[in-house]
Amino acid sequence: MLQKIWAIAYVNIYQTFTDRNLLIIMLLTPLILASIISLAFGNLSGSAPIENIPVAIVNLDSAPAEGSQVVDSSGILVASFIPVGEDGETAADGTASMGTCEAVQVEDAGGQNMSLTDLTDAVLLTDAAAARAAVDRGDYAAAIIIPAGFNDGISYTQDKPTLAPLPVEVYGDSAQPISASIIRSVVEGFTNQFLTGQIAVAATIGTMTERAQTNPVFGMSFAAAAASGSFQPNFACAFTPGFNTIAIEQQTVTGEQADFNPLVLFGSAQAVFFALFTANGVAVTIIEERRQWTLQRMVISPTPRVVILGGKLVAVFAVVLLQLIFLFIGFTVIGSLLEGQIKSVWGTDALAIAALVVATSLATAGVGMITAAVGKTAEQANIIGSVVSMLMGILGGAFFSVQALGDLEWVTRLSVVRWGAEGFSALAGGGSDISLNLVFLALIGAVLFVVSLVVFNRRQDI
Amino acid sequence: MHNGHKHALVEVRGLKKTFKRKDGTVVEAVKGIDLDIYRGEVFSLLGPNGAGKSTTISMLSGLLTPTEGEATIGGHSITRQPLEAKKLLGVVPQEIALYPTLSARQNLEFFGRMYGLSGSELSKSVDEVLDFIDLRDRHKDRIDTFSGGMKRRVNIGVGLLHKPQLVYMDEPTVGVDPQSRRRILDTVIRLKEERKMTVLYTTHLMEESQELSNRVGIIDYGQIIALGTVGELIQKVGEEDRLIFSVGEQQISDAVLERFRTEVPGITKATYAASEFTPVAGMEESAELVVEKRSTGTMRVARSGQVLDGEITVHAKRGRKALPELLRVADEMGVDILSVEVREPDLEAVFLHLTGRALRE
Numbered sequence A: 001m002l003q004k005i006w007a008i009a010y011v012n013i014y015q016t017f018t019d020r021n022l023l024i025i026m027l028l029t030p031l032i033l034a035s036i037i038s039l040a041f042g043n044l045s046g047s048a049p050i051e052n053i054p055v056a057i058v059n060l061d062s063a064p065a066e067g068s069q070v071v072d073s074s075g076i077l078v079a080s081f082i083p084v085g086e087d088g089e090t091a092a093d094g095t096a097s098m099g100t101c102e103a104v105q106v107e108d109a110g111g112q113n114m115s116l117t118d119l120t121d122a123v124l125l126t127d128a129a130a131a132r133a134a135v136d137r138g139d140y141a142a143a144i145i146i147p148a149g150f151n152d153g154i155s156y157t158q159d160k161p162t163l164a165p166l167p168v169e170v171y172g173d174s175a176q177p178i179s180a181s182i183i184r185s186v187v188e189g190f191t192n193q194f195l196t197g198q199i200a201v202a203a204t205i206g207t208m209t210e211r212a213q214t215n216p217v218f219g220m221s222f223a224a225a226a227a228s229g230s231f232q233p234n235f236a237c238a239f240t241p242g243f244n245t246i247a248i249e250q251q252t253v254t255g256e257q258a259d260f261n262p263l264v265l266f267g268s269a270q271a272v273f274f275a276l277f278t279a280n281g282v283a284v285t286i287i288e289e290r291r292q293w294t295l296q297r298m299v300i301s302p303t304p305r306v307v308i309l310g311g312k313l314v315a316v317f318a319v320v321l322l323q324l325i326f327l328f329i330g331f332t333v334i335g336s337l338l339e340g341q342i343k344s345v346w347g348t349d350a351l352a353i354a355a356l357v358v359a360t361s362l363a364t365a366g367v368g369m370i371t372a373a374v375g376k377t378a379e380q381a382n383i384i385g386s387v388v389s390m391l392m393g394i395l396g397g398a399f400f401s402v403q404a405l406g407d408l409e410w411v412t413r414l415s416v417v418r419w420g421a422e423g424f425s426a427l428a429g430g431g432s433d434i435s436l437n438l439v440f441l442a443l444i445g446a447v448l449f450v451v452s453l454v455v456f457n458r459r460q461d462i
Numbered sequence B: 001m002h003n004g005h006k007h008a009l010v011e012v013r014g015l016k017k018t019f020k021r022k023d024g025t026v027v028e029a030v031k032g033i034d035l036d037i038y039r040g041e042v043f044s045l046l047g048p049n050g051a052g053k054s055t056t057i058s059m060l061s062g063l064l065t066p067t068e069g070e071a072t073i074g075g076h077s078i079t080r081q082p083l084e085a086k087k088l089l090g091v092v093p094q095e096i097a098l099y100p101t102l103s104a105r106q107n108l109e110f111f112g113r114m115y116g117l118s119g120s121e122l123s124k125s126v127d128e129v130l131d132f133i134d135l136r137d138r139h140k141d142r143i144d145t146f147s148g149g150m151k152r153r154v155n156i157g158v159g160l161l162h163k164p165q166l167v168y169m170d171e172p173t174v175g176v177d178p179q180s181r182r183r184i185l186d187t188v189i190r191l192k193e194e195r196k197m198t199v200l201y202t203t204h205l206m207e208e209s210q211e212l213s214n215r216v217g218i219i220d221y222g223q224i225i226a227l228g229t230v231g232e233l234i235q236k237v238g239e240e241d242r243l244i245f246s247v248g249e250q251q252i253s254d255a256v257l258e259r260f261r262t263e264v265p266g267i268t269k270a271t272y273a274a275s276e277f278t279p280v281a282g283m284e285e286s287a288e289l290v291v292e293k294r295s296t297g298t299m300r301v302a303r304s305g306q307v308l309d310g311e312i313t314v315h316a317k318r319g320r321k322a323l324p325e326l327l328r329v330a331d332e333m334g335v336d337i338l339s340v341e342v343r344e345p346d347l348e349a350v351f352l353h354l355t356g357r358a359l360r361e
């Protein structure tokens, strides 16, 4: 019985993988398509840098009083995005202190330095609500809102020896998740620098004060300088991240810290999307073989119907599994070529990757079987399969980032493409908790298998 | 085996199949068939297109569930013990039931596995079948590169892989050239004589039935209208010869036929039939005279409505003996006989006798 199941599966696998046209559609098209979409997305491993991300900055904080030891961090943050002279009038407060500092350098994923002003196109706004609304409209990829009291919160002075940083809000456009996440990373980099800078300042001021107490000459000059406020700008440069270039830490749309690689996101979604087509195609051969009379020939042989259907089921699963394995290896090769080094774009948790590939194959095979089972004719089954595959592909993020759906995001949960692609993205980002994805995919696969077996078995014409 | 015949391998009782079409109409494809097929015989089901031959074969091979009735193979009910019954059975469907992109060998191997063959037993069987159908040298070629006749042979080979005692062959010569057809008929004879197999053979060609079968069942509109050996069936029509006189364009009066019937001894029936020339549609006015292209390759000019090929058919107990007398009467009546054909009684005549129609439309 198992031998017969395998014989049927083998014949189907063999026919699929000896059909050159089918192979092109199954294997080559998704590789090419995902690569093109990734490149179009503009950031395929640094080959096409993201530029001029529109950003709104709202500084609700006020510059510290003259002579205070508080550093104008909010001013520095604003000035980093909008240097003096570029938008002179609006970038009023605190920017003067940037005069002697170098433009902030950031390192993009490709390792090339580019200035923050190249990366972003920032505008200073005064109303936080208006800024958020503008982001919602899509005018800006993100709004950076610096809260009132930000400077005080992260400043260390003799009067206030503790740090109580207030969070800078980065309000991102969900339709531009990658741009928004880049801005978020930049701001995070800044605030971290401010904090570490302040800790250093705290240490320095502490030492200087100590020194001033022990060395009266130094003490006098220090006091004079402090009174004039003239050392502040120099310190400001020290806090500016430009001194230590920060890498843009990109984030995946799932929000986990990761090297964002569109190839991972679109590659996995496209792979699952095409696997759906393949699964449907192989499953539909059950109906096609009836026309070809090879199905009848099997029914005439002493082979129970359930064995025949079982063989087909194994075939659908195996073909999809082989296809996905090929595609994931293919994307690894493409990713490595673009990076110039051999690198697993899918992360390093081989066991989890394998488990996810298997679970995704089960789910796609299940979808393929059920779409074939409900079609009356082969043509009908193909059309149903194509429509379902397209819907799942669109909802699953094979063509655009699904976060763009905003409140409707739950709809994407109906797509096995989403569940698969999300899992692969998580693994690629170094995450490992994909158990929900695994369970869902395996379960949906199992349920659809059983249902389609029942449906097929009930059909009089099989 | 309640009918007492101990050699019946296949027993069919009251087998019926009714199809319901989507538009609600009901097709009674098989209206209740009873028959026994004995061990070692070639039994043919002879009937015109749509008679219900394939439907019967499908029910007897477990592909279609009978609406009513029952069939057993080697004592196993095809509906209640299908796996046991199917093991005894090889089927050659009317359609070429093969994977076109697989080679002949791959097809044979795959279907061999469906009959539980594997390993060396399988490859030995496949080799034997390839020899039997004479395709050993092409075994690695894909089926879709084969000629129609070669595909038919592979189609037959698949049915023989597991060396069944019984094989059904549903119109295995449909759509093949005369040479391939001869080959297939010889194959059937070899199956019966060399392998002592039981064969259920369906055809709409009476020559095939007549040559191959021990017994024939004539099927029409889903019913067996006659069953027996070829000899038994021919006796049914009274063993009359048919004499066919070609008279060309001559008009034959009833008087001629009347004289044939009354003056020549042993004549039971004399009829005249003629085909009239009808011009191709749309050419009626433009050409009163139309060029007719004849099947012999000759051309001739005919007038619309003109009689072309007239034929007098005479049924006689002993046709050859009556021939001189018939020719004499014709001569007296001024009828010019162009050619004469004497047809001895055959299954065609039996069918004609039973249904009033010719087997081949």
Ligand SMILES: Nc1ncnc2c1ncn2[C@@H]1O[C@H](COP(=O)(O)OP(=O)(O)OP(=O)(O)O)[C@@H](O)[C@H]1O
Residues within 6 Å of the ligand: B019, B020, B021, B027, B028, B029, B047, B048, B049, B050, B051, B052, B053, B054, B055, B056, B094, B171, B204
């Ligand atoms: N699945 C079906 N649904 C409806 N009608 C059917 C179906 N199968 C067969 N029939 C009808 O049943 C009748 C018998 O068909 P069948 O195929 O058994 O004839 P056959 O004797 O094999 O003819 P042929 O020589 O053309 O193969 C035909 O009228 C056919 O149209």
Ligand SMILES: [Mg+2]
Residues within 6 Å of the ligand: B053, B054, B055, B094, B170, B171
């Ligand atoms: Mg038929």
